[in-house]
Amino acid sequence: MAGPDSILVDFNHPVMVGKENEYMAQAIAAAKFSGDGSFTRKVSALLEQQLGIPKVLLTTSCTHALEMFALLMDIQPGDEVIVPSYTFVSTINAFVLRGARPVFIDIRSDTLNLDESRLEELITPATKAILPVHYAGVGCEMDAILTIASQHHVAVAEDNAHGLYGKYKGRFLGTFGVLAAQSFHETKNFTCGEGGALLINNPALVERAEIIREKGTNRSRFFRGQVDKYTWMDVGSSYLPSDLLAAFLYAQLEQREKIQAHRKKVWNFYHEHLHDWAFSHAVQLPCIPVYCDQAYHMYYMLLPTLALRQGLISHLRQRGIESVFHYLPLHLSEMGRRFGGKIGDCPVTEHVSDQLIRLPFHNSLSEDDLEKVVKAVLEFNFQIA
Numbered sequence: 001m002a003g004p005d006s007i008l009v010d011f012n013h014p015v016m017v018g019k020e021n022e023y024m025a026q027a028i029a030a031a032k033f034s035g036d037g038s039f040t041r042k043v044s045a046l047l048e049q050q051l052g053i054p055k056v057l058l059t060t061s062c063t064h065a066l067e068m069f070a071l072l073m074d075i076q077p078g079d080e081v082i083v084p085s086y087t088f089v090s091t092i093n094a095f096v097l098r099g100a101r102p103v104f105i106d107i108r109s110d111t112l113n114l115d116e117s118r119l120e121e122l123i124t125p126a127t128k129a130i131l132p133v134h135y136a137g138v139g140c141e142m143d144a145i146l147t148i149a150s151q152h153h154v155a156v157a158e159d160n161a162h163g164l165y166g167k168y169k170g171r172f173l174g175t176f177g178v179l180a181a182q183s184f185h186e187t188k189n190f191t192c193g194e195g196g197a198l199l200i201n202n203p204a205l206v207e208r209a210e211i212i213r214e215k216g217t218n219r220s221r222f223f224r225g226q227v228d229k230y231t232w233m234d235v236g237s238s239y240l241p242s243d244l245l246a247a248f249l250y251a252q253l254e255q256r257e258k259i260q261a262h263r264k265k266v267w268n269f270y271h272e273h274l275h276d277w278a279f280s281h282a283v284q285l286p287c288i289p290v291y292c293d294q295a296y297h298m299y300y301m302l303l304p305t306l307a308l309r310q311g312l313i314s315h316l317r318q319r320g321i322e323s324v325f326h327y328l329p330l331h332l333s334e335m336g337r338r339f340g341g342k343i344g345d346c347p348v349t350e351h352v353s354d355q356l357i358r359l360p361f362h363n364s365l366s367e368d369d370l371e372k373v374v375k376a377v378l379e380f381n382f383q384i385a
């Protein structure tokens with residue numbers, strides 16, 4: 001049996017899947033190491049065409065795309081933003097940086113997406129935005145969210161870090177909100193190590209987004225020959241990634257079919273082989289509504305108790321299998337409590353955060369790896385934990 005330190009199956013293991021080396025070499029040969037070179041343009045054009053949206057701007061991370069949301073929405077101190085407590089810190093930190101007050105919403109117990117039935121009670125005259133996070137790449141209830149938002153004149157912007165190529169009722173995630181953010185971090189389906197994208201669904205925001213991304217200047221227009229010099233136009237920062245990273249990412253995106261087919265196989269393997277075991281041990285497996293095409297980003301399970309979840313993580317570690325949990329409820333974090341968060345505000349989030357375990361999920365898992373993981377899970381002794 002493997003000791004606790006010898007990992008046989010990694011939780012995540014980023015790999016090259018196509019022409020990453022070749023395209024990086026081309027980017028180097030082109031002597032354009034900074035941002036917005038030919039590979040950046042290729043990635044943007046590809047995503048715009050595939051998703052059918054007006055503008056995609058590559059960013060240095062999803063976090064930075066979210067920071068651009070807050071700048072583009074003119075978030076001011078005191079503005080309220082509704083965000084699930086069950087998400088990564090960047091979803092809301094980007095807004096708190098501009099002085100916004102987070103208003104934490106609980107999640108649904110089936111998809112773990114924000115509970116749209118709680119939205120109306122949280123909207124106030126200070127609400128500026130609602131931030132749906134498509135958890136695990138499964139679409140939030142966008143029909144209800146968009147209806148409520150438009151009744152109250154509140155903007156919707158999507159954190160789609162997990163959900164590239166996922167769909168809700170036949171329409172790509174990331175195309176519903178006025179803005180959406182993607183992540184190309186190494187834990188995502190498609191990666192360049194660290195990277196992200198801002199998806200702009202309202203063409204009126206494109207020009208200002210380009211300025212914010214380029215240090216508050218109109219350098220993008222200058223490079224396109226639309227102005228003869230560039231200057232300081234607005235607030236902004238440096239949110240554009242090197243073209244070397246875009247070259248790597250383009251090679252990954254070219255392999256969309258291969259990557260997604262592999263991830264679908266991984267997801268289905270876990271789901272089929274763990275179904276009966278889960279049923280007989282009161283373990284909740286992911287729920288994918290029939291009208292959602294998921295993005296195959298992760299495989300999670302909800303154990304009945306915290307002790308069982310922790311027990312399963314250490315049982316798997318003993319067998320050389322890395323598994324992880326996340327997210328800690330944001331409303332109960334040190335920062336969340338400063339905004340008034342307290343136990344009981346988001347009961348489903350608090351419960352799920354104790355129960356959830358994520359199994360190894362990446363682009364180089366072999367059938368042998370999957371068999372090892374499933375065998376180890378099935379051997380977990382519920383009596384001991």
Ligand SMILES: Cc1ncc(COP(=O)(O)O)c(C=O)c1O
Nearest residue numbers: 061062063088090161183184185
């Ligand atoms: C829901 C969500 N939003 C945002 C992020 C931040 O992504 P990035 O690391 O690209 O900034 C993550 C990271 O995993 C995430 O899970």
